[in-house]
Structures are given as C-alpha cells and as structure tokens.
Amino acid sequence: MNGTAVRAVLIALVLGCMLVTCTAGGGLYLWARQEGLNPVKAIQLRLSLARSDEALNTPAGSDPTTRRFTVNSGDSASTIAANLLADGLISDSGLFVDYVVYHRLDDELEAGTFFLQQTQTIPQIARALTDAASATIPFRTLEGWRLEEIAQVIDSNPLLDFSGADFLAVVGPGGTIPADFKAxxxxxxxxSNGRSPSLEGFLYPGxxxxxxxxxxxELRDEMLAxxxxxxxxxxxxxxxxxxxMYQVVTLASIVQKEAVDLDEAPVIASVYLNRFRLPMRLDADPTVQYALGNTRDASTWWPSITQADYYGLDGLPNQSYSTYLNEDLPPGPIAAPGLPAIRAVVQPAETQYYYFRRGCEDDNRHVFFTLDQQADHANFTCD
Structure with a gap:
C-alpha cells in the first residue's frame, strides 16, 4: 500500500472515530440534558444519579415516626442536606444535593417547618421541602373521648408546641368559649351544679x-368548626x-358510650328520651364512670363499675354527673359523641322501652324492656 493509500485509511479511521464519538456524545447529552444546566454538569450529575439509583430510592431507616425539620431562610441545598443527614432522615448528603441540583429543585427549597419520616426516600423528601404550605401535623381524636383523653393525645404528640394542660385551660371549665358558638x-x-361550663362534648372527633x-x-376553633x-x-x-343542642349533645354523649354497635343507638336514645319525658332518672352507667374518672384506676378514664358505685360517689368533684344520684340530664356532656349518636337523639326510634341490659351473647348487643317488664329487667340473668 502506497503512502497516499495509507493516509486515506488513517483519515477514514479518524473520521469514523469522530463520528462514533459525536454520535455517542450526542446521545449521552440527550439522555442527561436538563434545562438550565451546563451540558457537562448535567452529564456528570445524571451519571452520578444513575450509579446511585438504589441508594437514591432506599430510605435512610425504618422508623416511621414523624419528625419536625426546619429549613431556615437562606439555607443552601448543602446546608439542608447536612441537617437532614444529622437528623437521620437521609444517609448521603452529597446524593441529596446532586438530586435537587439536577432536577432544578435547589432554588425551590422553601424555608419553613416540615414533618418528615425516616422511611421517605431522597426524592420524596426533596419534593416535600419545596412546599412548606402543605406541611401539616397529623392529629386524631375518637368518638367517646372526654377532654382529658384529648389532652393525653396532645401530650403524646411531640410535634405540637403546647401541652395537654395548656389545651385544658382553654377548653375546660372556666376556659373562654367563643360567644357565637356558645349561643x-x-x-x-x-x-346546674354551679360550675363554669366547658366544651366537653363539642370538640368534634375526627x-x-x-x-x-x-x-x-386555634385547635379549639378548628374542632368547633x-x-x-x-x-x-x-x-x-x-x-x-x-x-x-346542648341537651341533645349531653344525651348523645351517653348514647355514644352505651351503644357499642351504633345501629342500636336510636333505640338506646329512645329509652333515655322516654325516661326523660316521664320523668324518671336516667340511671346511665357511663355517667357514673364519668364521675369516677381515673380516681380508681389511673390508667383509664372509664373504669369498670359495680352496683355499689351507683350511690357511692360522695366527695368526688363530678358526682353531680351521676344520673343514679341526680334527677334530669347530667350538667353537661360526658364525652364527645360522633354524628350517629347525635342523629340518634334527634331522630330516635319510636319505642315503649324504658330499660335495657346487655345481652347474654358476647356481641355487645342489648335486650330492651317496657315499663310493664320492669321486673323482667330487674331479674334478667344469663344463667
């Protein structure tokens, strides 16, 4: 092969290599392209994220506890990443920075308070930190809880900035009740017992x-709303x-505690309304439990009771709530009723029942009795 031919072959090889390189480079650029980023930087970051895909989508831990995390005004992505690492929310601060820079989230990270979990991945945490307005504290109360039980939940929630005692001071006896709601x-x-009213029964469970x-x-106002x-x-x-409505909620709170199966609530409500209209004492066991509170057993606000408790509440602050000792409705609600219990009082079943007892089956159902069946009620046994 003469010199001219050799040069031609070499030129062809060089041009071929250049073509392959350009084609591969163009494909790599298209794969890594991210608007607003320098192409070389975009390729570097995309390659880094591709190599760390498993780490990127693996949470830092298995603890589902919600943690408070604060981003201060002016914090850079690197500062935020370091703080996330220190709090155990991510396991690689550099990978977090690479992710937010490549996806152009570094300028969207907002100052504020967030609630994050160790079980979230880096992409999930990064996206969450772009929307401070959506950060919320989960809070739940249940039907049939009294104020003290709500206070306990507050004390168990480290994300709230106040204590259960602080809340009780606002919603308990002597607290300020919004005038429009009160009216x-x-x-x-x-x-009726001479005490100041509270918001017992009106803090909607949910x-x-x-x-x-x-x-x-503000929590009081949200629950009233x-x-x-x-x-x-x-x-x-x-x-x-x-x-x-105060009397409705008072009676509904008793129905809530009695009706384990809420389909019985309208019938149970009819019993208490029939007794109330006669009139005769309601003789509602939950009112005795409310009066006892946790004085017998510090672990519960709803203790088991016996017949001896019906008339043995002397000296207890809430003894006026016992409908065995006192005529009429108790001074106020004993717990927060749910909507079915409230509806049962305003739309009760039409019955001639004045008594009920828990049935013999282990299913929380009740047996109901008319006035003429008073003796049957008194002598009812499961033997």
Whole structure:
C-alpha cells in the first residue's frame, strides 16, 4: 500500500472515530440534558444519579415516626442536606444535593417547618421541602373521648408546641368559649351544679391536619368548626320537643358510650328520651364512670363499675354527673359523641322501652324492656 493509500485509511479511521464519538456524545447529552444546566454538569450529575439509583430510592431507616425539620431562610441545598443527614432522615448528603441540583429543585427549597419520616426516600423528601404550605401535623381524636383523653393525645404528640394542660385551660371549665358558638348550641353561663361550663362534648372527633405552630385556641376553633360543619341546621330543627343542642349533645354523649354497635343507638336514645319525658332518672352507667374518672384506676378514664358505685360517689368533684344520684340530664356532656349518636337523639326510634341490659351473647348487643317488664329487667340473668 502506497503512502497516499495509507493516509486515506488513517483519515477514514479518524473520521469514523469522530463520528462514533459525536454520535455517542450526542446521545449521552440527550439522555442527561436538563434545562438550565451546563451540558457537562448535567452529564456528570445524571451519571452520578444513575450509579446511585438504589441508594437514591432506599430510605435512610425504618422508623416511621414523624419528625419536625426546619429549613431556615437562606439555607443552601448543602446546608439542608447536612441537617437532614444529622437528623437521620437521609444517609448521603452529597446524593441529596446532586438530586435537587439536577432536577432544578435547589432554588425551590422553601424555608419553613416540615414533618418528615425516616422511611421517605431522597426524592420524596426533596419534593416535600419545596412546599412548606402543605406541611401539616397529623392529629386524631375518637368518638367517646372526654377532654382529658384529648389532652393525653396532645401530650403524646411531640410535634405540637403546647401541652395537654395548656389545651385544658382553654377548653375546660372556666376556659373562654367563643360567644357565637356558645349561643348557637345553648351552653349555659353556669351549669346546674354551679360550675363554669366547658366544651366537653363539642370538640368534634375526627382526623385533623394541623398547621405547624398551631395554638390551643386555634385547635379549639378548628374542632368547633368541624362540629358546625357536621351538625347542620337540620339537627337543630329535628331536636326533639324543644331540647337545646346542648341537651341533645349531653344525651348523645351517653348514647355514644352505651351503644357499642351504633345501629342500636336510636333505640338506646329512645329509652333515655322516654325516661326523660316521664320523668324518671336516667340511671346511665357511663355517667357514673364519668364521675369516677381515673380516681380508681389511673390508667383509664372509664373504669369498670359495680352496683355499689351507683350511690357511692360522695366527695368526688363530678358526682353531680351521676344520673343514679341526680334527677334530669347530667350538667353537661360526658364525652364527645360522633354524628350517629347525635342523629340518634334527634331522630330516635319510636319505642315503649324504658330499660335495657346487655345481652347474654358476647356481641355487645342489648335486650330492651317496657315499663310493664320492669321486673323482667330487674331479674334478667344469663344463667
């Protein structure tokens, strides 16, 4: 092969290599391209993320506990990454920075308070940190809880900035009740036992998403707003024979504690309404439990009771709530009823029942009795 031919072959090889290189480089650029990033930087970051794909999508740990995390104004992506690493929320700060820079999230990371979990991946945490407004504190209360039980849940939630005692000071006896709400539901200025009213029974049970930094007053207002949202005007219109909503909720709180199976709630409500109208004492066991509270057993606010407890509450602060010792309704609600219990009072079953006992089957159902069956009720056994 002469010199001219050799040069031609070499030129062809060089051009071929250049073509392959350009083609491969162009494909690599297209694969890694990210608007706003230098092409070389984009390729570097994309290669880094591809090599670390498993680590990127593996949470830092298995603890599902929600943790408070704060981003301060002016914090850079590197600072945020270092703080996340220190809090055990990520396991690789450099990988976090690479991710947010490549996906152009570094300028979208917001200052604020966030609630994160160790079980979240880097992409999930990065996206969460771009929206401070969506950060919320999960909070849940259940039907049939009294104020002290809500306070206990507050004390068990490290994300709240106040204690259960702080909340009780706002919603308990002597706390400030919003005037419009007080007038609407008919809360009296002074209870029948001479004590100041509280919001027992009116803090609507449910699941809430609270904003960071919420105050006890704001939590009170959110729960009252939920009560108003669910207990609509039809409930006021249907309230039986002139009962105020305060009386409805008071009776519904008893029904809530008695009706384990809520399909029985309208019948149980009819029993208490029949006794109330006669009138005769309600003789409701939950009111005795409320009066006892945790004085017997510090681990529960709803202790088991015996017949000896019906008339053995002397000296207890809440003995006036016992419907075995006192005529009429108790001074106020004993717990927070759910909507089915409230509806059962305003739309009760039409019955001639005045008594009920728990049945013999292990299913929480009840057996009901008329006035003529009083002796059957008194002598009822499962033997």
């Amino acid at each position: 609407r539901v008919g809360i009296p200025d002074t209870l 699941t809430y998403q609270l904003k960071p930094g919420i105050t006890p007053e 939920e009560f108003d949202a669910h207990v609509t005007s039809e409930f006021y219109d249907d309230a039986a024979e002139g009962l105020t």
